[in-house]
Amino acid sequence: MAEMSGADILVQSLIDLGVEVVFGYPGGAVLPIYDVLYNHPKIKHVLVRHEQGATHMAEGYARSTGKPGVVLVTSGPGATNAITGITDALLDSIPMVVITGQVATHLIGSDAFQEADTVGLTRHCTKHNYLVKSPARLAHVVHEAFHIATTGRPGPVVIDIPKDVQVATAPFERPEVSSHVSYRPQVKADPADIATAVEMIAKAERPIFYTGGGVINAGPEATAALRELVELTGAPVTSTLMGLGAFPASSEKWLGMLGMHGTYEANYAMNKADLIIAVGARFDDRVTGRLDAFSPDSKKIHIDIDRSSINKNVLVDLPIIADAGSTLADLIAGWKTAGHKAANLSEWWARIDGWRAVDSLKYPADTTEIMPQHAIAGLFRATRGKDVIITTEVGQHQMWAAQHFHFDAPNKWLTSGGLGTMGYGFPAAIGAQMGNPDSLVICIAGDASIQMNIQELGTASQYRLPVKIFILNNEYMGMVRQWQELTYESRYSNSYSDSLPDFVKLAEAYGWTGIRIEGPQELEAGIRQMIETPGPVLVDCRVAKLSNCFPMIPSGAAHTEMLLDPGQVSGTMADEAKALV
């Protein structure tokens, strides 16, 4: 058998696994790998400007294509810079493989130059990680890492490869993909549970589907099955932030997003339901609000591939540990076999229509300033009929985008939900554009968030990626300011974005087109110009500075204690509420 270097084995394994794009940054401890990648005919390497950018690009690539994202960084600071993105991928269940260089095996533990304990540092922010001490193990580890990253509940896997292991040689043979001795995700539901679930759904008078990112992770079959099951049962659907797009927002069954900034109808329907069918969602605190007041009268079916999601926050009546897609298909089959017809839910829908009439997403009109919600709505209208992918940073703009931009298909909405990482959206847009060259990829950003990874302007320029950045510029860390207004009597401690750059000039300095939108009369034309201008475009859209994101369920409050407008804000909160995030 031919001997190959560790670096060659790594790259050959990536090719064998179908990897086309790697997001990375070179450095001392990965030079042997970069030498293999030099003018490589099969693997495209995207040179980032900061390793955190690489991880979010890989996330954006993964979330928009369904394929795992791959990152390559050096030891020490390369690895530590990647940690935020790795943790983000863990919290949002994004399949990602991160290859880190490490100092040579005989130097490990000696505080060598650019040495960090990467497996130690990433142990609890990865699904799994490896330190590979022999080139003979490398091919097997790489294949196993991709298997673990992409199956079960997806997540990030780190492979730490000392430099001598990259240089040393070993016989190479493409490993057989076989089952793992201890890692065996449960994907198929118990038929008895399916039968029970079908009966529960058929008997329910006030059912609701509560869906999450797991449905999107389960692939297009899962989202198709969700649509069919909703059609069969006639029940309403709400979704978490991560699940937007799994069910079409244009459907009359759609109630909008639920949770802290969810719609009135979604949260009230959850609160008053007699059956919640949770699919690939994990009852996180942004969704449930105060736990003892969360949907007190409902039975709960919880479909999740991760057993640890069951009963973690909310006790459920019927846990189904399985893949969302296969379970939804089983439920459809079970429903049809039992001969059920959609129940008469007209009374339930009448109540929902009453909540809908509250029109909780309405916002005050303004003729002198651009309301941020209005800007998002304008962006949505202007991109109708185009293959658009939206990414966001984190903050008010993110919630406004979730509320006012509507998705009819999965994998078109990329946002940092679990970790809430400012600096996610722009690199994610670059990754999404790499994976979807013909899509219109727009990063909706805030003036503060965009600065967290703004160095990646250079990456988009280098690879001629026509991504668009749409900044809702209110000169504040808006969500921080909003919480300070609600909780700390408007003492805006350090939330003003002082010394903002001239974003238009900054864009131009990187070879981008920069556009400024200053008032409502410029909005429509500015958005059109952004869409029609070829190449990368940055829009600095000046919006009303003190707008708040409503509706809002304050931390620790019940769904029924939702704030709908600023008039309900008292400006202070009890210590118990202040202690919650």
Added chain:
Amino acid sequence: MHIAEEQSERHVLSITVTNEAGILARIAGMFTARGYNIESLTVADISEDHQISRITIVTNGPPRVIDQIIAQLDRLVPVHKVSDLTENGPFVERELALVKVAGTGEHRIEALRLADIFRAKVVDTTTGSFIFEITGPTDKIDTFIGLMRELGLVEVGRTGIVGMVRGKA
């Protein structure tokens, strides 16, 4: 504002894992990362080919938390099986302690007499001290150490428990 605490129960978990570098850190770190308690932890390889280790962890928490601990352990890639011995019915638990006691006269004689009652073995002796080796369930060892405290206890080393379900399976 005060921080509320829930009622805890003690559980003995037996975990079989692939015997690989970092596995103990992975398990122990999961406990700290998620705020779970470890009362004791033992680990040793148990298979002929040295591929599998058994880790015995004594933990405590409300039942809901114990369920989470088991689920969180179970989803670690190198974990083969997690058994909750406390939940799975009667089981045997044993730990070993070395207990050094120094003293002369009546105290020395009383220490030896108590050691006999507890079936502790003398594994080292000088004219002024003993080291006792004692095995048993945790409460028996606690009691023995408590008695020795009055008789000149110098130091204690304990292994933490290993446990096994009673019966054939």
